[in-house]
Amino acid sequence: MRRDVFQAIADPTRRAIIALIALQAMTAGAIADNFNITRQAVSKHLRILTECELVQQSQLGREVYYSLEFEKMKEIDNWIGQYRNLWESRFRQLDDVLVLLKKQKK
Amino acid sequence: MRRDVFQAIADPTRRAIIALIALQAMTAGAIADNFNITRQAVSKHLRILTECELVQQSQLGREVYYSLEFEKMKEIDNWIGQYRNLWESRFRQLDDVLVLLKKQKK
DNA sequence: TATATTTGCAACCGATTAGTTTCTTAATTA
DNA sequence: TAATTAAGAAACTAATCGGTTGCAAATATA
Structure with a gap:
């Protein structure tokens, strides 16, 4: 089961x-x-x-x-949360690259 | 399927x-x-x-x-997100009650 | 008290699932 | 070219899943 x-x-x-x-x-x-x-x-x-x-x-x-039982729903949120952290940090990294490219352009 | x-x-x-x-x-x-x-x-x-x-x-x-594919993972995050909003607003409501009780105690 | 309502439980059925073994295809390497 | 390696496809099996019907238990109401 x-x-x-x-x-x-x-x-x-x-x-x-x-x-x-x-x-x-x-x-x-x-x-x-x-x-x-x-x-x-x-x-x-x-x-x-x-x-x-x-x-x-x-x-x-x-x-x-x-x-x-909202407490149990938070378990699902915690699981997806670890990946949320991953994609947010990847987005920040991409953002940093874009900012850098913009600076070099100037 | x-x-x-x-x-x-x-x-x-x-x-x-x-x-x-x-x-x-x-x-x-x-x-x-x-x-x-x-x-x-x-x-x-x-x-x-x-x-x-x-x-x-x-x-x-x-x-x-x-x-x-992180974009698809976000779909799961969006689903759990609607309930996250619910339990967070409930927590705020509970918090308001607690603050009110504290004030009445004084 | 007799009857109706709300609910859970058990047995059963067809479809799906997660796994296996066997086989084929395509790319690498000796 | 021949042997090896990486991977997908097909056929099969045991277990599980979502649904059904039928029944029993407990509470509410006439």
Whole structure:
């Protein structure tokens, strides 16, 4: 069972679920209303998202509210962040070269 | 054939390949030396990464050099970026509340 | 209390995935 | 020219994935 955040966000339906609950916590049924698949299929997606701790659930009576765990989203941000640093430093290096060329032109 | 960036980075081997070629372009064979799987399996991963334009290839004689396409990495950054904005604004809101509580305490 | 609602779980199915082995093609080098 | 090397293509396999239907449990409501 590979259950990491990257595998979780690979599925477009799960990314759509994330987009939905990012703004406000929602029940499984309410989430399922937004898709053309069965409630059970959505429930399975929610379980995967919960298992990798991208989503948190809190029970209120018989209803279960799902909300986004932003701390886990930061893990993805940290991963892409290391490459962001790379492309930004490359951009600065290119910028330095351009400035140098401009000076030589003068 | 679903071939988007999110599906591409879902596999841990492909993320390791990305980490390798982020610093310098490498041939398929040289990349494969870093893994316990066959060269052909690595080649398949490289094809998937190339098809979704995360990786670019340039031929030099019989050697094919693979390098990271940073522009495509930015697509992932943009996706996580919308949520970064959300958690940062939430943090500011929390911060405002804390400042307010501190003032009331005085 | 009987009925309806919200939900999760289990079993199953077809498609996809990551890996293998085998083979072919093309460029280098002895 | 012959042997070697780098790489992609094809066929196959076991495991996983996303979806379904059917069922059970717990809470709310008539």
